[in-house]
Amino acid sequence: MDNVHFEEYDLANGLHVILHKDINEPNVIVGTKYHVGSKNEEIGKTGYAHFYEHLLFHGTKNIPQGELENIILNAGGYCNAYTNYDVTYYYQLLPAHEYKLGLWVESERMLHPVITQEGINREREIVKEEKRMRYDNKPLGNSYFEMMSKMFSDETYGHNMIGSMNDLNVASKEDFEAFFKTYYIPNNACLVVSGNINIKETKKWIKLYFKDISKGKKIKRPKNFNRLSGLEKHTERTVKGLKEESIVIGYPLMAQSDADAPAMQIITAILSGDSDYSYFENHLNLKQDTIIKRIKASSDFWEKESTLRITATVKNKNSEPYLLQKIEQQIALLKNTPVDTTLLQKVKKKFESAYVDYFYHAETFADKVSNYYHLYPKTTDIKSLIENFNKVTTDDIQRVAKKYLDKNNSVVIVYHPE
Structure with missing residues (x-):
């Protein structure tokens, strides 16, 4: 795959940037992938990574609550996100000429999201319903996570990606804000722009939107990935x-x-x-x-x-x-x-x-x-x-x-x- 070219570099705040130009692509993907997933969660505080996947669509200081998705849709694009054990990824697909909108949205999401108690309460119910529909109401909906729990400890890969509803019920606004400040920082993120872009112009706008976001503290990552010694075979x-x-x-x-x-x-x-x-x-x-x-x-x-x-x-x-x-x-x-x-x-x-x-x-x-x-x-x-x-x-x-x-x-x- 030597003919696939991309450029990567870091901003001063630690944000890693990957730019990939494809002149045959009429659209552009603008995404931010954070190196945080359910394996980073503490026991008693599970489900935070997936919960933030929901919360960061609510709005920011410059995007009214509930309008983020509409802004992307009205520009002819769509947006989505996912969380797994290792990462959380937010992305927009937009017409190529709208790439600056995608950069602005991602900088807004990182710089100053607005998280309200009302939004947290609403998302708790949405996540509970998601868990019921995707996992609990299907006879074998939790079988993959049960298998993982038999092999790996709860500190890493042994708990459900969506987390414990009890943990989410008792989590405070301060708990969620602390999680955000720890992981949703430029030095834990990779901004990727892929499609029919002008590399020089894209770099200019990336610097404008992201350079003033403060670098976060060094993250303490889980180190013990030993398998359970007493396998329940x-x-x-x-x-x-x-x-x-x-x-x-x-x-x-x-x-x-x-x-x-x-x-x-x-x-x-x-x-x-x-x-x-x-x-x-x-x-x-x-x-x-x-x-x-x-x-x-x-x-x-x-x-x-x-x-x-x-x-x-x-x-x-x-x-x-x-x-x-x-x-x-x-x-x-x-x-x-x-x-x-x-x-x-x-x-x-x-x-x-x-x-x-x-x-x-x-x-x-x-x-x-x-x-x-x-x-x-x-x-x-x-x-x-x-x-x-x-x-x-x-x-x-x-x-x-x-x-x-x-x-x-x-x-x-x-x-x-x-």
Whole structure:
């Protein structure tokens, strides 16, 4: 990806800036990604990162309450945000000539948001409803976070990203303001502008809007990412509303910037990717299997830890040993038998196609490159992304499978219908 060019630099206050010019893109993405997510929250003060994702849309000293989104919409754009374990990202997609509006909005959000008690009270109810709809009202809505809680401590990756409603209920306006002052500072942020921009002019406006925002104090980040020493390796629960016997198996993995991460992503695809090469689909013969109804593997990669998750629905509560045996057979195949080279090339091409697409869309590129700044050793490591996949060998697949996919390090959660 040597033909993908971007420029990066820091303002005096520590704000990191990434500029990416694409003359074929009619729009521009202006986003600010803060290096704060749920893993930065204290026990008893969970949910603050996600809560601020909501609060910072309310308004500022110069943007009336409730008007931020309308300002972007009236300019022909849209805005959104997300929070995960590692980062919180706010962004606008705008017509290219409106990039200054996006810069102004992001500077307003960082410099002087207006947080009111009324707004906090309103958002508490909105977040509660979001939690009910996305997680609590679905029989297995919290299964991913339950798996994480079995492997990692509550201080980091072990608690739900959306947080505890009890914590949010008792949080004061002062608690939220303290969180903002700690993390929503220029030296903890990456401003990214991607699209059909004039680099020189964009730099001028960035300096104008952001140079007077004061640098914050150095952030104390969590350092202990040790996995739980006493893994609760097997859990069974009865779930109201669940229709089928369901099983989740989780394996703790490496940090997302680890050299073995591309091989593990390929392993996940081999287990549960396209039907023409998926081990689960082709080797387990699911159409004829009377015990396993559905099975899927997925992996999630975070700054300090990652996971492989296998989810399955089975015939009844006596099906667990059969399922685990079948899964272990496929993992043993990865460990002990070299993957067919044609199959490996197919998987690599899938990844290459997906990532090339990322690079040629301003929205996905801005998100990806700002992740690389915050979560990888160097932003420019993004240029080796496809190369790192293409370098994975059949030996790497076997070595990585042996290193990480040990059933003795896995957790199993069995969900029984009520």
